[in-house]
Structures are given as C-alpha cells and as structure tokens.
Amino acid sequence: MNTITETRTPVLAARRLVKTYGHVVGLDGVSLELYAGEVLAIIGDNGAGKTTLIKCLTGAEIPDEGEIRLDGELVHFRRPQDAREAGIETVYQSLAVSPALDVAANMYLGRELRRPGFLGSVLRMVDTKTMRQRAKAELTELGISTLQDVAVPIENLSGGQRQAVAVARAAAFGSKVVVLDEPTAALGVRESNQVLDLIKRLRDKGVPVILISHNMPHVFEVADRIHIQRLGKRAATITPESHSMTEAVAIMTGAQKE
C-alpha cells in the first residue's frame, strides 16, 4: 500500500533475479531499483538473501535467471572486475584491504597509476607521488580529517579509519553506484557516526549508495528508501517516513504484511 512509484529510470535495476545453490533457494525472483542521489538500505533477517542479492549486483555471483540493468542498459557481470569497470564499487564487510601496504597503495590496489614516458611504459614503474596526492585529495574531499598521512600502513589504523579508506576507495572509483556491506558492524559509536556521515556526503556528491545493515537506527538515519528482503524475495520497499522501525522489523520477520 505504501509502495513508492517512480517514473525516472533507475541507475541500477534488477528484475526477478533467481539464484539457487543446489536445493537451497538464495534468491526467489527479487527485483530492486536504485535511483540517482539516494541511499537505498537493504535489510532482512539472516538467510533472507541480502548478501546473495548484492553478490549478483556486483558480479561476485551470476544469477540463474533475471536481468540487471545499469542506466537502462542490460548488463551481464561475470566477475567483480566487470561490475567495477561498469562503475559499481563495493565495500566488502572484510574491507578487502592489504594490511602491510600503505593507505595510498591500498586505494589504488589493482589499478596503480604508472609514471609517464619510458619509466611507466617500458619499466612499468608506478607513480607513487601522484597516487599519494590523489588519495589525499579524495580523503579530504570526503571530509576524512583524521587520516592525513597516506603513507601509513593500513595495519596501524583503527577500525574506523580502515573503513574510511575502503569507503574512500569506493567513492574515488565508483562513478555509478557504491555498495556498502555492513560498514558499521565492527565499529564503535563514534566511528559508526563518522561512516554514516561519509555515506551522506557520498550521496550529496550525487553517487547513489546501497547500504546493507542489521542496525535499524543506522538504516533509519541515512536511508532514503528501505528494501526489505524476506525468504529470497522483496517483502516491501518502505521509507523511514512511512514506517517505524518496529514495523520494518515486523515485515522483515513476517509478522506483518507491509
């Protein structure tokens, strides 16, 4: 009854995705729309298919059925690199950072910049200086003031700072969509707030964000719309204004039908 109807073309849209693992049905015909400039939260109980849905959207899994459209164009991601090249960046729960490498090296890991001319083209020398400058600029733009030395190894950083690096990396390269998987799960109160602020700034930059979280207060603080996943299907899409947290949990657990 409170389903939001939109006439705009979604930046990212999934139609009736199905994914099974043997006898286990991970996704049972899920649809999802993400529009420009919004934070879409995905909530759901354990086993509801949140992670599988995200894996299909970011190329980590290939759906058995259904289609995914990016800016209206049909896409087929076969590996995470495909989604990344299309402009979808993911911050995994594990963060996917290399502890011994420094902040700048991590932000550019897998897509290092090379030195111009002979040094870069023949000797394949990386351009550490430019990467550090740009990493610093990106962190400053996102208002991450606690992290100014980009030559520090990741392992010397706090959990919140590591998260900030991973989010900044996604923001720097995610031209279309940034996906965050449980970004506040391992963080304290203050660090969580910093990450939530970061998500808002990302949205204000115009990059739509998909946020997966178990934390209802966090979801209700930053989300524009909330996709509720239940038993491999979309149970409802609500907004923080239309429903209360209690109602959201009720839909999630099946106690209430929308």
Added chain:
Amino acid sequence: MSNTNATSSPPTSSLNLASEFINRQTPMMRIRGVLHRYPAISPAIVLVLSIIVFGAINPRFLAPTNLSLITQQVAVIGTLGVAETLVILTAGIDLSVGAAMVLSSIVMGNAAVSFGLPGIVALLLGLVTGLATGVINGLLVTRLNLPPFIVTLGTLSIFTALTLLISSGATVQGNTMPAILTWTGLTLKIFGVDITFGVLLMVLLYLVMSFVLGRTSWGRHVYAVGDDKEAARLTGIRVSRVLLSVYIVAGAVVALTAWIQIGRDFGSSPNAAVDANLNAITAVVIGGTSLFGGRGNIWGTLLGALIVGVFRNGLALAGLDVLYQTLAVGVLVIVAVSIDQWIRKVRK
C-alpha cells in the same frame, strides 16, 4: 566519609595507571615499531656485528682473498634465495628450487658436452628448463589449488629423478664445457678483491628485483596476494595469474643460479648443492621475510645469505669444527623467526 573516599580513590588511580600504561611507548615498543617498518635492519645489524667480531678473532678474516671467497660462497645461495623470497612473499614455500637448479645445470652441461650443442644454445636450454620447472609448480599451485608445500615436495623428487635420468649420475667437468658456461666463475678485480662474474650477476639480479618488487604494480600485487589473498582478489587482482607469474620468475632465477653454480663448481654434478634449498630458505628467514607472506624485503635475503656465509667462514677461521657452523646456522634461524614473531605483534 573518609572511609568511602578511601575505598573510591583506588579504582580511579588504577584507571589512570591503566590508561597511562596503554599510552606509554616503552623504548622496546619503539624499537619494535621501527623494525616492523624496515625488516632489513635487524639482519644488517647482525651482519655488521659478526664481521667485526670475526675480524677481531682472526685478522685473516678481513683479508681480500677471504672476503672474495665469502662472496663466491654466498653467490649461489644468495641468487637462489631471490627465487625463494618471491615464493615466500606470496605465503608459499618452495622445496624444489634446489633440485630445479641442479636439473638446469645438468641440462646446460650435458646439452653442451654430451650432445655437442653450442654453449649459448645449452645455456638457453637450461633457461627453458628452469622456466619449465616454474611453470609446472605454478600450474599445480594455481590450477589444482594444491598447497605449495605439497606441490614442491613432489616436484623436488621429480626434478631429482629427471636430473639422474639425464646425467646418468655422471658429472660434467668444467674444462670440457664451452667457455660461456663457466664464464660466471671468472674473476674481476674490484678494489683489490677478486669478484666473480657470478657474484656480479647476483648483485645485478638484486638491483632488478628490488626495483620490480618495490616500484611496479606487479611487485605490489605479489605483496598483496601474500598479505591477504581474498582481499587481493576482491580488489580486482588476478591472484592465480600473479601466483603463476611468481613461480615462472622463480624458475628463471633458478636457471640463472644454475649458471652461477657451474662457474662456482667448475662443472655440473647431479649430486651438487644438496642443501642449497634449505640454505636458501634459511637466508630468506634470517633476512626478515615472514613465512606468513606479504612482509619482507629482497635485500634482507642477501643479508641473510651473507650472514650464513660470514658465520660459516668466520667459525672455520676461528678453528672450530664444521659441526659448530651448522649449529650456529640452526640457532640463527630460530632466533630470526622468534624476532619476526615478536615484530609482528605490533598492532595499534
């Protein structure tokens, strides 16, 4: 009142103590932090100290001829150590580099002498052999997903068997070989010390590898894969491709070592360098490279090889039996790994 004060004050003061304790950077912790960032420092200190001590015990230790001898003794292990360092940086271990090196040197020697091929062709065949050993190890590790320890334990036996098959157990003498194969044993006088071309090749290899590991994307990916394989995969690094390339590069280094070995021994023998593989691992470990991968420095391996060479030579000159050299190397390895464990405890 005074009673409640008395009971409430100890907790606060102990809390203050606790926070002070957490924030206090003891000199030891600071030292550990520096060693953590620059893993080659501790082997460098050990090398300098051991040179001073052995020089004081026996002045002949510092004589140019003896220093020259040490560099020659170190060249084979130092070069083989580069191949081992690459594999260990990816959190693997290679038990076959020694056997692969002997196989390459036997191919070089027999191709030239038994089959009468020109020296340069024999050298290239040896290089191809080295590369092939790397490709086999790499494919088994990446395609069959077997642990490097098991793969190289198996190929160690296979390469040894192939060596005996090709050589029929016979040694090829250096004086029957084309000059190019024994060229690495020729010397050049640098600052009054005789340096072989094999030693110069080793130094050149270190310079190249130091650049490749520290200044190229590939080098960073090698570290990232060893540090956290899954994280590397998720950041878009093709982990299998990096691992395969590491084993292939190690194979090329193995072939280079085979060439240096022929110059050093003035011949190629199927029974040569039986302990080269373990010595290479020893050099890597003493050099501060972590067996858990992702941490270490190529120069540390050179220092590690030099430390082993200096200890063996110094103890021999001090008049001690060979068994004490072996004993000392064993102690060095355990001390080095203990230091590595201690350094790795640095976490915020």
